[in-house]
Amino acid sequence: MSRLGLARLQRSPKPRRPKGGERSFRIAAFFWGVAEASLFFVVPDLLISWVAMNRGFRAGAWTSLWAALGAAIGGAVIFLWSANDPTGAHRAVAAVPAISETMIAQAQADIDRNGWFVASMKGPLTSTPYKVYALLAPRSGAPLAAFAPAALPVRLPRFLLVAGAFALIGRLLRDRVDRRILLAAFTSGWLLFYLWFWLAHPG
Numbered sequence: 001m002s003r004l005g006l007a008r009l010q011r012s013p014k015p016r017r018p019k020g021g022e023r024s025f026r027i028a029a030f031f032w033g034v035a036e037a038s039l040f041f042v043v044p045d046l047l048i049s050w051v052a053m054n055r056g057f058r059a060g061a062w063t064s065l066w067a068a069l070g071a072a073i074g075g076a077v078i079f080l081w082s083a084n085d086p087t088g089a090h091r092a093v094a095a096v097p098a099i100s101e102t103m104i105a106q107a108q109a110d111i112d113r114n115g116w117f118v119a120s121m122k123g124p125l126t127s128t129p130y131k132v133y134a135l136l137a138p139r140s141g142a143p144l145a146a147f148a149p150a151a152l153p154v155r156l157p158r159f160l161l162v163a164g165a166f167a168l169i170g171r172l173l174r175d176r177v178d179r180r181i182l183l184a185a186f187t188s189g190w191l192l193f194y195l196w197f198w199l200a201h202p203g
Helices: 004-012 020-038 047-053 057-084 086-094 100-113 116-121 132-134 151-173 179-202
Strands: none
Touching: 020 047, 020 057, 020 132, 020 151, 047 057, 047 151, 047 179, 057 086, 057 132, 057 151, 086 132, 100 116, 100 132, 116 132, 116 151, 132 151, 132 179
């Protein structure tokens, strides 16, 4: 190798490794994604939005990816449960706050019309949790090998949209608004969202 080539190689930046805090957020997002895609009822968007608002879009995007990977695992858990014990799985999912028998029936009707993948992609638009589609997918003929990785195109776009929106909010407000006020507004916003969601979707 020539001296010039060696000098360029030495000057080339090393791959950026996630900082300790970012690594912790990614791990938390993964397990949150697993939990929310199974029986937990608070979306990982809360963590994603906090990371993006305070650390920027890149950190929020990585958190989004790990949350989506976790959703693939959590969805697979419900899928397998439903395939082996449909009555027990149905009872458990229907007991999650904001999920009703009407919501499950509407999701099944959408799957019957459009197929499980298209119906799952429409879930964020209809406020239907991913776990509902995981519950219904086995009886709709979806193979687990296709359903589990489908969590990425189904879940990731919304997560990235949340990350982008809150990264912009953070960029605009971090240096202009006191951190305590920003935290209070963030917390109040999510509390109001869930108050509205649970009132609009009684389970």
